Amino acid sequence: MSEDQWSGLAASTRDLVGVRIERTHPLDIYWLRAADGAPGLLFRGIDPVRVPYQLPKPRGLILEVGEGQNGLEARMYLRAPDDRDVFLTLCHDVIEWSASDETRALSTASVFRRLSHWHSLMTRARTTAMESNEVRGLIGELRILEDLMDRHGLEAALQSWVAPDDHPQDFALDHRLIEVKTRLAGSRSSVQVSSLEQLATAHLPLFLMVLEVVRSEADGALSLNGFCDRLAVRARGHGVSVEDALQCALLKRGYIRQDAYDSDAYRVTGLAAFEVRAGFPRLVRSGVDARISQARYQVELTQIGEFEVDAKVLLD
Secondary structure, three states: OOOOOOOOOOOOOOOOEEEEOOOOOOOEEEEEEOOOOOEEEEEEOOOHHHOOOOOOOOOOEEEEEEEEOOEEEEEEEEOOHHHHHHHHHHHHHHHHHHHOOOOHHHHHHHHHHHHHHOOOOOOOOOOOOOOHHHHHHHHHHHHHHHHHHHHHOHHHHHHHEOHHHOOOOOEEOOOOEEEEEEEEOOOOOEEEEOOOOOOOOOOOOEEEEEEEEEEOOOOOOEOHHHHHHHHHHHHHOOOHHHHHHHHHHHHHOOOOOOHHHHOOOEEEEEEEEEEOOOOOOOOOHHHOOOOOOOOOEEEEHHHOHHHEEOHHHHOO
């Protein structure tokens, strides 16, 4: 993430200290330091009509709206010094999110909508880009999400995507749970299980779905940003609330748009699914020593052919 924008601003005991952000944006934006030294962000020229009646309340922040030197403005300050890196990430994200709007009115609405998405993420949002394997993992989830949208509708598919809410598995449908793994073509034929809960069955049948992807520049290949953009366009056609639900889920899943996510595009070259039933090789909490609190392990795909099922049927 970018360097600390407040390090060069000396606090004043009487006045706000700020420096304008030099970039194309419908609003006038300033990095800000309050009289008590708290870092902040100032949006000038906001449209009063687009300010929500109830302001968003992102955890650990103070958000104020009031009259300023040149009309209505919004000020945002960090309350918890330990969250400074996350706050900087939030600021860049909100600026980027609202920059593409054509008018001050639309940009004002985008600022407050994005702050609503950040409502509960201040203490757990990531401040660094995902590693390549994490990017591929999210791409795999989004590809399955798209397939579920085609079969069950956009809103139902979004509701079934439970990974953003820290569920042990990625999707919870009415009659089954699905854990998605994505592997790079040509790599070792195995997948990593990241916890003792991930392949633990409960009240619903559990299936492991494995996507194989390859880096490609061919038509149809998409980067992580490309996948998210395509989903956003699709959600936008269903209204603001649906688009917000998608964006909030992506944010909770760790996705904040970054140029780094444009570097590699992928296309899916294979899809397989396995039923996690009696005899499936796995480690679950009920089967290990209670003194083992966590475990990661590899499952060899070439050794579980007896558990393979029709992947496409699972999505119906």
